Amino acid sequence: MFWLLLALSVVASVAPMGLFIAVIWWLDRYDREPVWLMALTFLWGAVGSIGIVFVVSVVATGVLLLVSPDSVELLGGAIVAPLVEEPTKALVLLPLLLSRHFDNTTDGFVYGATAGLGFAMTENFLYFATSGLSGDPTFWLQTVAVRTLYTGVMHASATATVGACIGFAHFRGPRVLAIGVVIGLCCGVGIHLLWNGLLTMDAVGGTGGSGFVVNLVLFPLEVLLVFVAFQFCLWTEKRVIHRELLLEAQDEGTLPSEHADILSSWFKRSFSQSWLQTSTSRSAYIRTATTLAMRRHQATLLGDRPTGAFYRERVLVLRKELASYREA
Numbered sequence: 299m300f301w302l303l304l305a306l307s308v309v310a311s312v313a314p315m316g317l318f319i320a321v322i323w324w325l326d327r328y329d330r331e332p333v334w335l336m337a338l339t340f341l342w343g344a345v346g347s348i349g350i351v352f353v354v355s356v357v358a359t360g361v362l363l364l365v366s367p368d369s370v371e372l373l374g375g376a377i378v379a380p381l382v383e384e385p386t387k388a389l390v391l392l393p394l395l396l397s398r399h400f401d402n403t404t405d406g407f408v409y410g411a412t413a414g415l416g417f418a419m420t421e422n423f424l425y426f427a428t429s430g431l432s433g434d435p436t437f438w439l440q441t442v443a444v445r446t447l448y449t450g451v452m453h454a455s456a457t458a459t460v461g462a463c464i465g466f467a468h469f470r471g472p473r474v475l476a477i478g479v480v481i482g483l484c485c486g487v488g489i490h491l492l493w494n495g496l497l498t499m500d501a502v503g504g505t506g507g508s509g510f511v512v513n514l515v516l517f518p519l520e521v522l523l524v525f526v527a528f529q530f531c532l533w534t535e536k537r538v539i540h541r542e543l544l545l546e547a548q549d550e551g552t553l554p555s556e557h558a559d560i561l562s563s564w565f566k567r568s569f570s571q572s573w574l575q576t577s578t579s580r581s582a583y584i585r586t587a588t589t590l591a592m593r594r595h596q597a598t599l600l601g602d603r604p605t606g607a608f609y610r611e612r613v614l615v616l617r618k619e620l621a622s623y624r625e626a
Contacts, residue, residue, distance in 0.1 A: 422442075
């Protein structure tokens with residue numbers, strides 16, 4: 299039975315996280331992130347962050363054993379784990395800031411959630427395999443259900459919140475970025491700490507499972523709030539695309555004004571057939587126009603800062619590229 303449960307643990311840890319990532323990628327409908335970059339982000343969460351968390355957690359547990367042996371279980375689960383895991387998962391977002399694919403709050407949300415789901419996959423496998431040692435399929439199924447639908451989603455939500463704050467602050471200067479990192483980590487650690495704290499309360503305080511019941515009720519509301527925030531990010535992205543392309547049409551004549559309405563609507567640009575010549579590559583035109591809108595917005599945010607020169611140059615290049623599609 300153990301070997302069967304071990305094999306099923308691999309499937310149960312990988313498949314749901316892959317499905318969650320596919321849903322997030324699909325929901326990011328205006329400017330989807332490259333699959334290869336999301337895969338690297340996921341790999342960091344699944345392997346890189348897990349390794350660092352393991353080493354730091356061992357050291358922290360050793361220190362707690364020396365200082366306060368009676369509080370190891372309480373502080374280790376409720377305090378140390380969130381404080382160590384959230385910054386470690388979010389580390390991957392810092393090099394991503396150098397990527398031309400990290401454009402805004404939505405991108406930060408997507409990359410953060412991807413890193414969190416990678417971490418959850420590896421952690422879930424360890425828990426699933428451990429529960430399989432009991433040889434009890436019922437206990438194993440309970441573990442899979444709770445950790446997939448709750449703990450896995452918690453990791454994604456917490457790191458997505460960190461990413462969203464970093465994405466919002468990305469082009470607003472070093473000081474705002476530093477504030478965004480701090481606020482994001484506080485929110486992410488808070489989500490994680492609340493989940494772990496209620497579970498630890500049951501384990502240490504003998505509350506008879508009331509903390510777990512509160513988690514089952516409270517956590518879906520937290521996830522709903524995070525989902526609403528994600529939808530607001532998408533709505534903001536839609537507004538940016540519409541505004542920047544409308545200004546581009548009015549000021550430069552690079553594209554027709556009506557294209558601003560179409561390109562900022564996922565439904566219109568996906569299913570309307572008459573707005574673009576059949577000889578023009580629809581996907582290339584959409585990608586170029588969307589990127590042009592993003593670069594215009596980023597150049598405006600950066601202003602006269604030296605880093606804004608790259609984005610202003612990219613605006614000129616994309617403008618010519620978009621015009622070439624229409625001329626063709």
